[in-house]
Amino acid sequence: MFQFSGFNMIFPERSRTFKASYKCLSVSMLPGNERQVLEKGGKIIIPPSALDALTRFNVEYPMLFNLINAEKDRHSHAGVLEFVADEENCYLPLWMMDNLLLEEGDTINIESVSLPIAKFSKFHPNSVDFLDITNPKAVLENALRNFACLTAGDVIAIKYNKKIYELSVLETKPGNAVSIIECDINVEFEAPVGYKETSDQNEDNAQDDPQQSHVMEDVVETFKCSGVRLDRKRKNESQFDSPVIKKIRFGVLTFDRGVKAISDRIPEVEQCE
Structure with a gap:
């Protein structure tokens, strides 16, 4: 009863x-x-x-x-x-x-x-290998389904593609420990431990306008050599004194040769002087 x-x-x-x-x-x-x-x-x-x-x-x-x-x-x-x-x-x-x-x-x-519901968390990958993951936020979201809470200062371990990745929990809001059960949480990542930007990347970040497409300047050294014509006269080499600067826009394919239609006609051979 x-x-x-x-x-x-x-x-x-x-x-x-x-x-x-x-x-x-x-x-x-x-x-x-x-x-x-x-x-x-x-x-x-x-x-x-x-x-x-x-x-x-x-x-x-x-x-x-x-x-x-x-x-x-x-x-x-x-x-x-x-x-x-x-x-x-x-x-x-x-x-x-x-x-x-x-x-x-x-x-x-x-x-x-009893912990507050999570609103924000920042993670710091402990290895540059974390950059190999194509969509880290999706991978982290899937891994956190096996967690109930997060604590600032902890180092959690997640498994992806048979590999273990460690991430330091740098920050959690609204408290130093939060519940992540059935909640929407904003996630940020710090650059992984050991990651270094190249000087070219630093210059691009400082100079490029985010509203404009990125432009890469590629300095190409032309092939330098001396040649002799059939009449024994030397060819003018002034055009090879300076490198050629090509501006290449990201996402645009560039070719030095034009596209020609395929033909069965045998090309004519020019007569030498």
């Missing part, structure tokens, strides 16, 4: 903060079937007893947690994937353990938390 408390229906119980300490283990130590989604995401696995306590405490959804390594004074945030861990154990992605400076078997403190 179900029992209802009229008092609780009129005045709902206020949510309380859930707090617990667990032994931290990496995903590779999790028994049972391999859960690849856990390693490439931002969620953890905790015991079933935690779910019972969270239900009693009337914790707000989505369930988000502050992860704390008290010994190293490090913290981060995460969502929860499943409540199937052995009692006293908590399973984390390896990149999250690295952020928290945790080793296998270290103690981790977790507590429930």
